[in-house]
Amino acid sequence: MTLEVDKLQISYRTLRGDVRAVDGVSFAVDDGEIMGLAGESGCGKSTLGNSLVYLEGRMKHAGGTVRLDGEVLPISDQRAMGRYRLKRVSIIPQYAMSALNPTRKVGRMTAELLKSRGVRYDSVEEELKRRIDLVGLPQGVLGMYPFELSGGMRQRATMVISTLLDPSLLVADEVTSALDVSTQRAVGEMLMEFRDERFVKTIIVITHDLSILAQVADTITVMYAGKLVEKAPAATVVGEPLHPYTQALLASLPEVGVRYEDAPLAGIPGRPPSLLHPPAGCRFGARCPFAFEKCSQDPPFMELRPGHEVACWKAVRDIGGTSVLAEADQPGTEGPAGPGAGSEVPAVPRPGAQLASPTSAVSPGPGEWTGQGTGQP
Amino acid sequence: MIGYFARKLGTYVLAFFLGATIDWGIPRLMPGNPVQIYVAKFQLQSPGAWEALNKLFTKAFGLNVPVWKQYLNFWNGVIHWNFGVSYTQFPEPVSHVIFSAVPYTLALLVPAITLSYVLGNRVGAMAARRKALDNTILPVGYFFQAMPYAWLALAMAFFLGAYYRWFPIGGAYAQGMVPNASWSFVWSLISHWFLPFMTVFLVSFGGWAIGMRNLVIYELETDYSRYLRSLGASERLVRRYAYRNAVLPQLSGLALQLGVVIGGNIVTEVVFNYPGLGNLIFKAISGEDYFLLQGIFLFIIVGVCIANFLIDIIYVLVDPRTRLSMQGAQA
Numbered sequence: 001m002t003l004e005v006d007k008l009q010i011s012y013r014t015l016r017g018d019v020r021a022v023d024g025v026s027f028a029v030d031d032g033e034i035m036g037l038a039g040e041s042g043c044g045k046s047t048l049g050n051s052l053v054y055l056e057g058r059m060k061h062a063g064g065t066v067r068l069d070g071e072v073l074p075i076s077d078q079r080a081m082g083r084y085r086l087k088r089v090s091i092i093p094q095y096a097m098s099a100l101n102p103t104r105k106v107g108r109m110t111a112e113l114l115k116s117r118g119v120r121y122d123s124v125e126e127e128l129k130r131r132i133d134l135v136g137l138p139q140g141v142l143g144m145y146p147f148e149l150s151g152g153m154r155q156r157a158t159m160v161i162s163t164l165l166d167p168s169l170l171v172a173d174e175v176t177s178a179l180d181v182s183t184q185r186a187v188g189e190m191l192m193e194f195r196d197e198r199f200v201k202t203i204i205v206i207t208h209d210l211s212i213l214a215q216v217a218d219t220i221t222v223m224y225a226g227k228l229v230e231k232a233p234a235a236t237v238v239g240e241p242l243h244p245y246t247q248a249l250l251a252s253l254p255e256v257g258v259r260y261e262d263a264p265l266a267g268i269p270g271r272p273p274s275l276l277h278p279p280a281g282c283r284f285g286a287r288c289p290f291a292f293e294k295c296s297q298d299p300p301f302m303e304l305r306p307g308h309e310v311a312c313w314k315a316v317r318d319i320g321g322t323s324v325l326a327e328a329d330q331p332g333t334e335g336p337a338g339p340g341a342g343s344e345v346p347a348v349p350r351p352g353a354q355l356a357s358p359t360s361a362v363s364p365g366p367g368e369w370t371g372q373g374t375g376q377p
Numbered sequence: 378m379i380g381y382f383a384r385k386l387g388t389y390v391l392a393f394f395l396g397a398t399i400d401w402g403i404p405r406l407m408p409g410n411p412v413q414i415y416v417a418k419f420q421l422q423s424p425g426a427w428e429a430l431n432k433l434f435t436k437a438f439g440l441n442v443p444v445w446k447q448y449l450n451f452w453n454g455v456i457h458w459n460f461g462v463s464y465t466q467f468p469e470p471v472s473h474v475i476f477s478a479v480p481y482t483l484a485l486l487v488p489a490i491t492l493s494y495v496l497g498n499r500v501g502a503m504a505a506r507r508k509a510l511d512n513t514i515l516p517v518g519y520f521f522q523a524m525p526y527a528w529l530a531l532a533m534a535f536f537l538g539a540y541y542r543w544f545p546i547g548g549a550y551a552q553g554m555v556p557n558a559s560w561s562f563v564w565s566l567i568s569h570w571f572l573p574f575m576t577v578f579l580v581s582f583g584g585w586a587i588g589m590r591n592l593v594i595y596e597l598e599t600d601y602s603r604y605l606r607s608l609g610a611s612e613r614l615v616r617r618y619a620y621r622n623a624v625l626p627q628l629s630g631l632a633l634q635l636g637v638v639i640g641g642n643i644v645t646e647v648v649f650n651y652p653g654l655g656n657l658i659f660k661a662i663s664g665e666d667y668f669l670l671q672g673i674f675l676f677i678i679v680g681v682c683i684a685n686f687l688i689d690i691i692y693v694l695v696d697p698r699t700r701l702s703m704q705g706a707q708a
Binding site: 050053054056081082083084085086087090091093095098099100101102103104112113116117145147158161162 | 599600601603604605606607608609610611613614618621622625695696697698
């Protein structure tokens with residue numbers, strides 16, 4: 001495993017209290033893996049990605065560990081972390097098009113950046129030029145100012161600079177969001193090429209766009225309200241999602257050629273919960289059409305099928321059967337980790353009562369969701 | 378590039394033309410007749426002599442022709458470097474009077490503007506990242522920046538000059554001293570120069586420091602600064618870039634500020650009776666010295682236009698983005 005994240009908690013300090021944007025997230029990314037991180041705005045995906053590289057002043061590391069190549073990353077220590085940046089961890093930021101100093105030529109800025117990291121520019125110049133060719137930029141960009149380049153060119157230049165020292169981990173934050181479809185595809189292919197050429201060992205691609213992940217990513221992790229809800233190989237997430245939220249996300253994708261009158265977009269009714277005071281139990285519970293009594297407890301993020309992790313009681317019921325559900329109910333096991341989740345739940349029916357007819361509940365495909373989803377208030 | 382500067386130059390020539398026209402018109406709109414004031418000095422008893430002298434001086438100053446002709450004569454004079462004769466220091470030509478005052482004004486303005494700009498930017502940039510400095514120097518900066526020049530000059534003259542007697546006030550050197558190359562004369566020059574210089578310096582300094590602090594804080598939060606930090610660049614590099622980019626708006630601010638500083642300098646010179654252009658303006662206004670007033674303003678107009686043009690050139694040298702827009706304008 002190149003990257004191992006264990007129970008990571010990142011919060012934002014606000015006047016009204018700490019907002020836990022990333023709340024106990026655990027996952028691992030393999031060498032050579034491109035992991036997609038999806039979710040709607042405000043779910044904490046960018047916070048998670050950024051915290052692995054650069055924890056901003058208002059962000060606080062509230063717990064958990066991050067290991068890169070077996071080594072613990074000191075993510076809350078700016079000074080110690082500075083040594084890892086660019087060389088071991090790197091980022092293509094959300095604002096890649098405005099990431100370059102407007103009054104410095106691209107080449108000179110790169111040289112000055114490298115110098116401040118103790119790397120001689122001449123020692124990487126050849127490789128830099130090769131990579132500039134690789135991403136389809138003219139050699140001349142090094143002698144140009146950022147404002148002389150188009151937005152797409154600037155983004156590609158940023159991609160090259162960010163990965164120049166071959167980091168183990170690259171976080172690509174919303175790199176395709178502001179681009180047209182054909183450029184999106186080109187950027188996605190570039191990321192895969194970076195991985196194939198071993199410029200980077202692993203990539204976390206953060207986006208709200210599941211369709212781009214379906215093309216680029218090896219695995220997809222879906223986040224909701226600061227927690228992971230599902231992680232599986234890309235094809236599985238897109239083809240057989242287990243979590244109702246993932247299903248709803250997929251159902252919300254527009255289909256070309258279908259008119260609104262014929263099939264209105266499903267969307268997901270309701271809004272994500274406030275992370276200042278997150279609700280107890282499953283955070284998607286209030287919006288979930290399948291919620292049942294058990295959902296007032298925090299669902300564990302567990303592997304229900306080989307390589308397919310989900311945090312959903314309904315999925316547990318459908319697949320895992322009684323044993324998992326009962327086991328999860330026991331205190332002191334893998335069960336709810338959230339503060340007070342277990343104690344504050346007043347009346348949880350005994351496992352037997354919920355599983356009166358376990359076989360009748362079949363996981364709905366994305367198509368089925370449309371009908372059920374829109375029926376919800 | 379050449380086209381850009383030609384256009385800029387054209388703008389400044391136009392500004393100069395308009396400024397000079399207003400400069401010519403304003404003294405003529407002032408109440409009172411300078412010739413009468415001048416003739417009255419002779420205290421003539423006979424009406425005939427009064428009449429004759431009045432006519433003579435009206436003619437000597439070129440006021441006996443129609444206004445439009447006076448205007449053309451004015452431009453003719455400007456072209457021939459002839460700004461007329463001063464009433465108050467008759468028969469001294471205006472250009473002589475001005476040039477004897479210019480060194481004093483430049484000795485105040487040039488160091489005050491450059492030092493306040495350079496130091497203000499440095500201190501402001503430091504205050505942007507050091508809380509202690511931000512809480513001490515900046516309030517002081519606000520205090521001085523908000524102060525009218527005349528008031529600060531009076532306070533300085535009163536406390537440091539009259540009350541504590543640390544510095545002499547009035548004139549450019551001790552009264553009765555004859556300019557010579559001795560150390561005592563140089564020292565006298567410096568001690569008389571210090572208070573008016575400090576007045577102009579302090580007011581500008583606060584303004585630059587406050588502006589720079591805010592600009593640097595903004596630049597340190599921009600995307601390129603965040604990106605550099607995410608890639609582990611040294612804080613020194615991040616600050617250097619932020620400073621470099623924050624200085625650009627300050628530079629155009631300098632162009633805008635020049636006129637204000639010159640205005641402040643005028644009042645300051647009056648308060649300290651410092652024999653520069655400001656003091657001369659004051660004398661010219663009270664003596665209704667049209668030509669002298671006209672000449673000084675013309676000099677200031679030319680000075681401000683040239684300074685602004687120089688700043689334009691510097692700006693193009695330091696901000697590559699303006700160079701691009703020039704290429705765009707040519708294409």
